[in-house]
Amino acid sequence: MNELLPLIYLSVLLVILAGSAVFIFRQVFQTRKTETNLSQLQKKLKQEQGTPLEYYQLGSIYLDKKLFVQAAKLFQKALKSGKKEEPENLALIHNALGYAYFAQEQYDMAIREYKEAVKNKADYITALNNLANAYERKKLTAQALEIYEQTLTYAPNNSVAKRRAESLRKRLVTSN
Incomplete structure (x- = not known):
């Protein structure tokens, strides 16, 4: 039994290290994917008028990065893009804009946007x-x-x- 103890410890350590490696790999992959999307959307939206979905996607990335002012501007552009959107999509955009305002402690504006989201859905x-x-x-x-x-x-x-x-x-x- 004493001969197995180091083998058991080593096996447990390897499992923990393997689990940690998988977790770190997933985090790196997710971060790279987000950064690639961020870069592509920024580049495209600098060159041309985007769709409401593209503004929403870029705004959502900014929300994740806690860049609330920039996110709010993108959500406003999504709403003002002039392209007809489904009510469900408008609800998503208004809710995200409300969240951006809420995070900045602009509660009256957040309430207005949340109400718009609920009006659409x-x-x-x-x-x-x-x-x-x-x-x-x-x-x-x-x-x-x-x-x-x-x-x-x-x-x-x-x-x-x-x-x-x-x-x-x-x-x-x-x-x-």
């Missing part, structure tokens, strides 16, 4: 949760609760909406 759960969260940040508890409850009509098992609605109900009861 009434059952857009992410936008509804984002809207309720923005209301919470503005200390508009009743409005936030109303939106979380609306979210639960579309997605009864939504854990975020359940948890936040319950918390807000308690807060409203204790404040009255």
Whole structure:
């Protein structure tokens, strides 16, 4: 048994190293892919007018990099591009623009964009949760609760909406 102990330790170490190598490789590959997309989209959009999808994709990369001002400008260009978009796509763009404003603590503008997203797609759960969260940040508890409850009509098992609605109900009861 004592002869097997070093072999077991070595095997465990190799498994851990192999797992770490796979994780690092995936991260490097994902980063290279993102950087390539970033470079290609930037180059294309400098040379010509892009599609709403291209502006949205580049804006999303900027959001991931926490470049919120630049992301917001790209989402605005996507909305102003003049090309007709499906309501679902418009909802995505408005929600992303709302997130960019929210991250900059521009809650009124974020609320406006989240409302536009929901107007384009009434059952857009992410936008509804984002809207309720923005209301919470503005200390508009009743409005936030109303939106979380609306979210639960579309997605009864939504854990975020359940948890936040319950918390807000308690807060409203204790404040009255």
